[in-house]
Amino acid sequence: MIKPNTHYSELKSSYLFYNIAQKTKAYTDIHPDAHLLRLGIGDVTLPLCDTVIKALHSAVDDQAQKETFQGYMPECGADFFKQAVQSYYKRRSVSLSEDEIFVSSGASDELGDILDLFDDDNTVLIIEPAYPAYVDANIIAGHRIIHLPSDISDDFAPYPDESIDADIIYLCSPNNPTGATFTKEKLAQWVKYANERSAVIIFDAAYEAFIEDEEIPHSIFEIDGSRTCAIEISSLSKTAGFTGTRCGYTVIPMELERAGMKFNSMWVRSRTTKTNGVSYILQRGAAAVFTDEGIAQIKKNIEIYKSNAKVIMSALEKCGIRYCGGKNAPYIWLECPDDLESWELFSLLLEKAQIVGTPGAGFGKCGERYFRLSMFGDVSDTAEAARRIEALFKAE
Numbered sequence: 001m002i003k004p005n006t007h008y009s010e011l012k013s014s015y016l017f018y019n020i021a022q023k024t025k026a027y028t029d030i031h032p033d034a035h036l037l038r039l040g041i042g043d044v045t046l047p048l049c050d051t052v053i054k055a056l057h058s059a060v061d062d063q064a065q066k067e068t069f070q071g072y073m074p075e076c077g078a079d080f081f082k083q084a085v086q087s088y089y090k091r092r093s094v095s096l097s098e099d100e101i102f103v104s105s106g107a108s109d110e111l112g113d114i115l116d117l118f119d120d121d122n123t124v125l126i127i128e129p130a131y132p133a134y135v136d137a138n139i140i141a142g143h144r145i146i147h148l149p150s151d152i153s154d155d156f157a158p159y160p161d162e163s164i165d166a167d168i169i170y171l172c173s174p175n176n177p178t179g180a181t182f183t184k185e186k187l188a189q190w191v192k193y194a195n196e197r198s199a200v201i202i203f204d205a206a207y208e209a210f211i212e213d214e215e216i217p218h219s220i221f222e223i224d225g226s227r228t229c230a231i232e233i234s235s236l237s238k239t240a241g242f243t244g245t246r247c248g249y250t251v252i253p254m255e256l257e258r259a260g261m262k263f264n265s266m267w268v269r270s271r272t273t274k275t276n277g278v279s280y281i282l283q284r285g286a287a288a289v290f291t292d293e294g295i296a297q298i299k300k301n302i303e304i305y306k307s308n309a310k311v312i313m314s315a316l317e318k319c320g321i322r323y324c325g326g327k328n329a330p331y332i333w334l335e336c337p338d339d340l341e342s343w344e345l346f347s348l349l350l351e352k353a354q355i356v357g358t359p360g361a362g363f364g365k366c367g368e369r370y371f372r373l374s375m376f377g378d379v380s381d382t383a384e385a386a387r388r389i390e391a392l393f394k395a396e
Helices: 006-010 016-030 050-062 079-090 107-117 132-141 184-197 263-274 280-289 292-319 342-353 379-393
Strands: 101-104 123-128 144-149 168-172 200-204 230-235 248-251 323-325 331-335 370-374
Touching (some): 006 132, 016 342, 050 280, 050 292, 079 101, 079 248, 079 280, 101 107, 107 132, 107 230, 107 248, 132 144, 168 184, 184 200, 280 292, 292 323, 292 379, 342 370
Parallel strands (some): 123 144, 123 168, 168 200, 200 230
Antiparallel strands (some): 101 248, 230 248, 323 331
């Protein structure tokens, strides 16, 4: 008799963003003419930059000519893509070999797939509040999960707890959902903690392009000792608007080894066994992101999203609502006003202001009584959302 993966039965009955979508649909069914101000799911609204579009068009033209046509790509990534990522890291004084860089179809896919490298007999440390996929992917994999709580007192970026032993550690900086960042000193403590325990850090750097403070590392590989304990997963979804285009990359150092097995070699085998790589067209577009022109153009888009954040932060400050994030990250994590629970605030904002946000309870127990707003929305909609937040909560 077939034995299904019974760990699926341990998952919560509905995924956070599915739940939000259902509640939003119920509202729009009753109010079909309502214009919702969507500050919930972190989907971008600005188009791909000109440099990327030109590269994509050029790659499509390549596929129309026998001399430039490309079939199967190398499963781990084309040389031109790896070299582009390599040059990007050099800007941060991080030296990588091409063989340490792997193309992916985006961070979300990779965060789940990467667990193939680990036996099911492992303990995972996840800092709460946390991106729900970290928890769900590890439940499916059958891992034991330890939740390390964080709160506003430690800026939602805690130091390691020396009393806890873990095999796999998730760090996300800038963080989703809190917008928190880890300083170089804090990251160094986590690297030390991981190396002392022979643990592996999975470092989610999907939002690194939003960092503006020079003292905040963009990559864990800016930290001494990280090459023996870390895997870095990044994405072009938020950096360059690739949410619908799908491309990212993963970095696995050659030095990362446990029980005589090299994780880099294991990941080569995984990718060559389970994938046919990412298309030539998408890799050409993605490589263009890392050119001087591409970096300059995506920076302009990121500044627009950051201006959205400033508008919302100003409204929250006028209302006396505490928050974090917004400066080095595209998310604002706010305390629910008036002692509301997070789903109560969701309903209030939807019903009274037609604003869609994300309840903090969906990111774990530590997220209750907090709420996430995304800065990826339309500029005019974001300004209107700020005005409505002020109207709801500003004290007379």
